[in-house]
Amino acid sequence: MxxxxxxxxxxxxxxxxxxxxxxxxxxxxxxxxxxxxxxxxxxxxxxxxxxxxxxxxxxxxxxxxxxxxxxxxxxxxxxxxxxxxxxxxxxxxxxxxxxxxxxxxxxxxxxxxxxxxxxxxxxxxxxxxxxxxxxxxxxxxxxxxxxxxxxxxxxxxxxxxxxxxxxxxxxxxxxxxxxxxxxxxxxxxxxxxxxxxxxxxxxxxxxxxxxxxxxxxxxxxxxxxxxxxxxxxxxxxxxxxxxxxxxxxxxxxxxxxxxxxxxxxxxxxxxxxxxxxxxxxxxxxxxxxxxxxxxxxxxxxxxxxxxxxxxxxxxxxxxxxxxxAQAMPDAERSFLTPPEEMSNGERQFQRKCSICHTLGPDGARRAGPSLHGLFGRAAGSLDGYSYSDTLETAGIVWTDETIDRLFDLGPDHFIPGSKMPMQRITAPRDRQDLIAFLRAATAP
Known part of the structure; x- marks a missing residue:
């Protein structure tokens, strides 16, 4: 705890x-x-x-x-x-x-x-x-x-x-x-x-x-x-x-x-x-x-x-x-960016991941850990973030294959008991585009 x-x-x-x-x-x-x-x-x-x-x-x-x-x-x-x-x-x-x-x-x-x-x-x-x-x-x-x-x-x-x-x-x-x-x-x-x-x-x-x-x-x-x-x-x-x-x-x-x-x-x-x-x-x-x-x-x-x-x-x-009264300024949420201004992989990230995760080394007080240096990293191993016991003991290393399975099955089925929200990306091409985007955007 x-x-x-x-x-x-x-x-x-x-x-x-x-x-x-x-x-x-x-x-x-x-x-x-x-x-x-x-x-x-x-x-x-x-x-x-x-x-x-x-x-x-x-x-x-x-x-x-x-x-x-x-x-x-x-x-x-x-x-x-x-x-x-x-x-x-x-x-x-x-x-x-x-x-x-x-x-x-x-x-x-x-x-x-x-x-x-x-x-x-x-x-x-x-x-x-x-x-x-x-x-x-x-x-x-x-x-x-x-x-x-x-x-x-x-x-x-x-x-x-x-x-x-x-x-x-x-x-x-x-x-x-x-x-x-x-x-x-x-x-x-x-x-x-x-x-x-x-x-x-x-x-x-x-x-x-x-x-x-x-x-x-x-x-x-x-x-x-x-x-x-x-x-x-x-x-x-x-x-x-x-x-x-x-x-x-x-x-x-x-x-x-x-x-x-x-x-x-x-x-x-x-x-x-x-x-x-x-x-x-x-x-x-x-x-x-x-x-x-x-x-x-x-x-x-x-x-x-x-x-x-x-x-x-x-x-x-x-x-x-x-x-x-003036309204709140437009929330700087990248998932609100028009689709034509993003690649499909970036669009998948912004819609599914951006509220919880950042791509840079600074986690910026988010619900999830930074994805910087994600590929090859053991799940639940980033210092300074409080993971669930389930994720820390899952024995998963983040690769193209494990990320594809994560979003194909959904986090609640791929790693039951983890803190990740229940969501899926059902189209194989969308998952492939997301993985390609993450490889480029999270490289140390």
Missing amino acids: TKPSLRAPGAMAPCRHMLMVLAFSLLCPSAEAQEFFTLKGHGGPIKGIATAPDGTVLTASFDNSVGLWRDGEPFWLEGHAAAVNAVVFAGGTRVVSAGDDFTLRLWDTEAGTGRVLGEHLGKIIRLVVSPDGARVASASWDGTARIWSLDGEDAELALEGHESAVNDVAFSPDGTRVYTASADGTIRVWDSTTGAAEGQLVRHGFGVNALVLAPDESWIAYGAVDGGTRVLSLPEGTAVQDFTLDRRPILAMAHSPQARRIAVGDAQGFIMMVDTEGWRISEDFRASLTGPIWALAFSSDGQNIHAGGLDNAMYSWPLAGLDA
């Missing part, structure tokens, strides 16, 4: 990171206005965001790490073996994160240590801490939500009954109930102390990806795969308002009592703001021109909306200026 670490930016190469602009108002909660700013330093897209009252920001990334942004400086919580999808503050110096490696990790940010708090049988998508700060609930693609004691005093509690992946979870204000949203198209309610099902609140017909709950539990809002965006009154579950637009799927939601807004992010790069006093769309802007909005969170004072998408940075806009 890899020893987790809390690493300051000074331990990184200068080309990886640096925070570009951080408004003073983020660091000073008493400031009267926020400004646009970005947090740069990750080596992969931002999948989760959390904020603290003092202005500290947490970012969860596809690069397997959590960024802790305090006083304008990033620190890296490292220990996950795959992409991190969710992160939450858990009181004091405690932080909980979870991701594609099926684990929840509990961190002490002052001591710089972390440990596995619990484990699902599938990737974990969302986390929420109970109102009393004693427990954390997790939503997983293994079809369950689970409740964990942060102090380890109680055994985990499984909420079982959904027929597909659980995508989101929320505690009631008094902590006695849990609401879960699932790919089976339902929202269900559970007793948080016994795990007993209390009922089904919604059957939408398409998978429900996100939900937010009113601080007084008077309403619940949700977003679905078909673009459905609706608000229901509680406890009866009757319709309050339907904000569905012709954009799908809904991927992220956030709520700010201070701003009296619900933020809704979708796959087409829009962030829609819903006014919870008048139940109307107050703002609707294109936050990303090149990809989805995967993560949303309001600043603690409700003056800014933070968002993560395809780029390796978190972006934050002041709500006061959303009508004239």
